[in-house]
Amino acid sequence: MDRRRFLQGLAATGAAVGLNGVSRSQSTPTAASPARRATLPPVRVPVQGLSLQGHTLQTSFTSAGQPWQVFEDLRDPHGTLTLSDGHHACVLGKRTEPVYAETDTPYFGMKLADIALAEADLLADHLLRHGEPAEDEVRRAAPPVAAQLNPENYYGRLPWTTFVGTRQCADTMPVYTSGSTRTYHTDQVFADLHDPKRVARRREGLLGGWLPAVHKVIPIDEQSWYDVLVFADVDATDRFVVQTWHRTARIERGKMVHVSYGHSYPSYPPRRMPPDASAFYAALLRFHDYWQAELADLCIAEVPAAGWTDMVHHAFARELIVRPDGTYPKYGAVDRDYYGNEYDGFQDTFTSSLYANLEWGRFAQAAAVLDEYFTDFVQPDGMINMRGAETGQFGLTLSLLARYFHYTGDGALLDKHRAKIEATVQLLLALHDASLQLSSSDPGYGLIHGWNESDACLFPDPTLWWKPYYANSAMAARGLRDIAQVWQAITHGGSSQPTQWQQRADLLAHQVERTLRANVRHDLKPPYVGPLPGVTLTFRESLAKEKPSEQQWPHRAYSELLQADVLPGDLSHLVIDCLRGHGATSIGVVANVAPVAPDSRDILGFISYGYAQQLLRLNRIDEFLLFLYAHRYHAHTPGSWTAGEVSDITGGMPLFCMPAQLTIPLLLRWMLVFEDSAGETLYLGRAIPRAWIGSGQSIRISDAPTRWGRTGFQLRATDESTIEGIVTLPDRGVPTLWLSLRVPAGKALAAVQVNGTAADWHGDDVKLQGSPGQRIHVHARFT
The missing domain is CATH 2.60.420.10 (Maltose phosphorylase, domain 3)
Structure with a gap:
């Protein structure tokens, strides 16, 4: 369901939300804090061997007493911009992607209503018809994200599609389709940029491949275009105000015929005058060096196709922008949904960040995120300081803590939060104990009951979703099993706890398998299994007939069940086939399952990576690649790569969320390096x-x-x-x-x-x- 529609629906019911007050303590930096990392020399390339023939000398400036020159290839919108001191250079490439549909026949000629209403994933079936999908064909399967901007989605506000910022600032600055921000307006330089029809034909990208510097190209004719650059001022120290640098230019037949430079605000002479070119490019050099240093610990990858490794870099840069000081959690940016404090303790923000940073070797950031979360958002009893807990995420948290220890060997940080970690374990054990008090004939016997989705807490009667979703127990089994393997090494003790945790994990995993097998509907093709035992309707039937439905948000329940990896292979295959065959995937990605409508079949941009992970484990590589390609091209805005929590396939603009942004880094890492759950x-x-x-x-x-x-x-x-x-x-x-x-x-x-x-x-x-x-x-x- 579209997030705004969901919230509007809740408002209509008059649902009230409360959260018991919990004081926020000051997080203590660890020895691995990013603030303490060693300063590395700036990234430079030798000038010798660089070809600047045909490039235009733009200006010169001085930085740290060293003279620099600026060269730019203006013959093409993708021409490089080079900053050179005569010996070394920063070479900033340009690559943009069209934000508009390049064909008038999307969906390979199929009708949207047929795609939306079908139980089978018709687009996935088409793209997998020859086996491994073709990346470009997947890209063209549906209109690009943000190709159709509906003002209603923004409640009358201007439609932003990306944003900029810095680590040190506690807020972000949205960038609108024309390249304007809330404080600087490109249409004051060129009136054409106020024309939404002209701007709709733009291309967007990032300067330097992945740097969080927005680049927009708005065509005038075949050899002329407006060229817009926007990036945040990395020297600014304002706590909440995002200072920005701007270059707005008109380029005709290889020449920059008009250019305007700006810093944050319109001019107010004589006190506030526009910066000159030298100030802009000096700031750009500092911007480049700042972000290269921030991501210096990222392990290096190289692949033949354009953009993939840049997406990884950009995702981690964007995380630092979204998180105040680079560490305090924020689920989204710009709009109250999801920048409001009620989302700060959202478990998915923590688990996706810890997972992705660990997988790419960013141990200092992983340590800072872990320490911040357990200090400020995990309470002494193991409960989280957030409106609605997701039961499966407690288990995933324990699993990722074990992974942190495996990768870093840092037992000290885990020992610091030992009491809260053990309390998290005890929370799951208490929930399991409660399930064991049920009658053995109860469908939920031996399975952990609890909310699977945080939004369950928003309804007048949240108990409807206090149910034995398979994912709750599967994730608990995974977390208990993994943390038990490392707990003795962390605590240096002879406790019997790890053995007991392992026994509980085995008991939970066995019960999930036994109960799931007993609830498979073999009368349907493919065989169907619901997200929890004892249901007689499929999730589509339940959402249509039961309002509200206990099978709401099945996409999360299935994704977490698969990610936990506690089912034998035959059942994992069955669950995946069930999702693909009964309406829970869209272009091969887990769908945001909602009541069926003829005008939408949305993609779930976040949490769905657990489904992709299981595809990889089962060697369903063609489907994994379809998921990877579809997520890139249909859950991200083109070029500027703003990831949506839920994205429709008609070209609308989704709400950004940080866990969705960190999905591509996880998928690309696992494509290249992947270990099994057993650690063997x-x-x-x-x-x-x-x-x-x-x-x-x-x-x-x-x-x-x-x-x-x-x-x-x-x-x-x-x-x-x-x-x-x-x-x-x-x-x-x-x-x-x-x-x-x-x-x-x-x-x-x-x-x-x-x-x-x-x-x-x-x-x-x-x-x-x-x-x-x-x-x-x-x-x-x-x-």
């Missing part, structure tokens, strides 16, 4: 698109953290029948390790050698062995 097997390159291998370009990731230490690999097809690769084994031990060589479509591996010796390989997968930290050379032939 490591997969490298498990979901690399065959088209990427066939490109002949390098695919690599370095220093990717795992529970066995850092690892990485590089692969490249050197010709039409050969792949060369180098794998660096983890430095703290070697698990069972598989490298996937997903050769181009229609090809098959013919021979594989590892360090010159014939290797053990099955299908696309090569088994690797060696000593910790060893570099392994892989040579493969395919036919």
Whole structure:
């Protein structure tokens, strides 16, 4: 359901919301705090070898006593902008994407009503018809996000599509379609930019690939365009006011015929005058260095297709912008939904951030996020300082705390919050105890009852959703199992608690499997299983007939059930097939399931990554790639990459939420480096698109953290029948390790050698062995 419609519906019922007052304590920085990281030298490239032929010298400026020059290729909207001191340079590329539909026949000619009403995911079926989906075909499956901006979605306010900010500022600045902000107006420079029809044909992107500097191109004719740059002033120290830099230019046939520079506000002579070009570019240099330093600890990845690794960088930069001081949690930005304090303790904001930062080696940020959350938002009894808890997220929290320890070895931070962590465990055990008091004939016997979705608490009678959703128990089993594995090492004690937690985990997992098997409806095709036991209607039927429905928000329940990974493979396959076949996916991504309507079939941008994760575990790689592509192109605005919590497939503008923004980093990391839930097997390159291998370009990731230490690999097809690769084994031990060589479509591996010796390989997968930290050379032939 669209978030605004949902809230309007609640308002109509007169529902009142309250939260017991809990004092907010000051978070204590840990030794890993980002504020204490070492200062690194600025990122530069040698001028020697750079070609500036045909570039225009814009201006010069001085920075730290060093003279700099600014060159820009104005022959093309994507021409680079280069800042050079004569020896080294910052080269800022430009890449934009159209924000409008490029075809008048979306959905491959299918009718939207047919797509929306069908139980099967018709778009997914079409895109998977030949196996691995084509990225560009997925992009064209539906109109781009924000291609159709409805003023009603903004309650009469101007429609913003992206925003800028800094770590140190506690707020953000929205950027509107024309490039204007709330305080600086591009249409005061060029009146054409006040024309919504002209601006609707714009292209959007980010300067430097991923830097949070908005770049907009509004065409005039084939060789002329308006060019708009906006970025936040990283030198500003205002607590809430976001100071911004602006360049608004008209470019005609390779020349900048008119340009205006601005800083935050319109001119007010003689006190406030526009900045000159040198001030703008000096600020741009500082901006570049600031953000490069902020993300210096990100492990490096390289893939052949444009934009993917930039999306990872941008997601982490955006997180620092959204979080005041880079650490205090905010679910959204700009609008009250979701920037209001009632959302600050939302569990998904914490778990998605901790997960993504750990997977990409950002341990200092992970530590800061963990410490902040447990200090300010976890109460001594394990309950959270937020309006409505999500029961499954307690289990995911415990699982991620164990992952934090596996990756970082930092037991001190977990020991600091030991009492609250143990209280979280006891909360789940108490809920499980209550379920064991039920009659053994009760459908929910032995399954944890509780809200699965936070929004349940907003209704007049929230008890309707205090139910035994499978995900509650599955996530609890996962969390108890994982935290039990590390608790002895963290506490340095001989406690029997971990053994007891493991026993509870096994009991919960067994009960989930037993009860789920007993509730499969084999009379439906594909077989159907509901989000909780004892229901007789499918979720579509329930949402249509029962108002309100206890099966509301089934998308969360299914995603968390799959993410927990406690079901045997056959049941996991069944759940996925159920979602795809009964109306719970949209273009291969988990759908935001709501009462069926002929004009919408929305994509769930956040929490749905658990579904994708299980696709990867089950080796359903084609579907995983469809999810990845569809999430990028239909849950993010083009070019500026603002991720929506829920995105429709008709081109509307969704509400931004930070957990949705962190989904692509998780998916791309798992595509390249993925470990099984049991902590026994490591997969490298498990979901690399065959088209990427066939490109002949390098695919690599370095220093990717795992529970066995850092690892990485590089692969490249050197010709039409050969792949060369180098794998660096983890430095703290070697698990069972598989490298996937997903050769181009229609090809098959013919021979594989590892360090010159014939290797053990099955299908696309090569088994690797060696000593910790060893570099392994892989040579493969395919036919």
